[in-house]
Amino acid sequence: MSTPTELSRLDDPLAQLDLWVAEARARGMSNPDAMSLATSSASGTPTVRVVLYKGPQEGGLSFFTNYGSAKSRDLESNPRAAAVFYWREIERQVRVEGEAKKLSREASERYFASRDRGSQIGAWASHQSRPLGDRSQLEARVEELEREYAGSEIPCPPQWGGYVLVPAVFEFWIGRMSRLHDRYRLERANDSWKPTVLNP
DSSP states (O other), X not given: OOOOTTOOOTTSHHHHHHHHHHHHHHTTOSOXXXXXXXXXXXXXXXXEEEEEOOOEETXXXXXXXXXXXXXXXXXXXXXXXXXXXXXXXXXXXXXXXXXXXXXXXXXXXXXXXXXXXXXXXXXXXXXXXXXXXXXXXXXXXXXXXXXXXXXXXXXXXXXXXXXXXXXXXEEEEEOXXXXXXXXXXXXXXXXXXXXXXXXX
């Protein structure tokens, strides 16, 4: 199977994904780590939103959220999920399908400690995806937390942490002239990846 020079790590699609994220970042693209994450409820209603990919961890793609959020409620009832990255400027796209599971608490705490202080306060203040009567309520919670943690480290909230999307399928897409795009699908087969070239 011949592959384009842009695809050098099809033996390790997570590494290939990170190569493309790094190239998009080097080209100065805004939020090159943004990925659209699709989940579905227990009844099968699909939902999609953009989250930030935080690198490979525990065998998959990591991202962080409030465990009471809509996406978390979906994943608790149906762990199957899909994600897509798209970088228009370099005409590349990556699709991922798999199952999401919570990251270890240690990994969540480690990442939380690396966040800026405002984001740490925000993680405590926001009841993500829940109704908010008035923005002043949120601002009051932020002010209260800033007073509570003044001069001290902010711990990781118990209701906040990471997920890892453990991939079963990858698809790498490279835009070409006349819409004759390159598409390479990889499916996990035990400890390796089975590649298939797809029509555009």
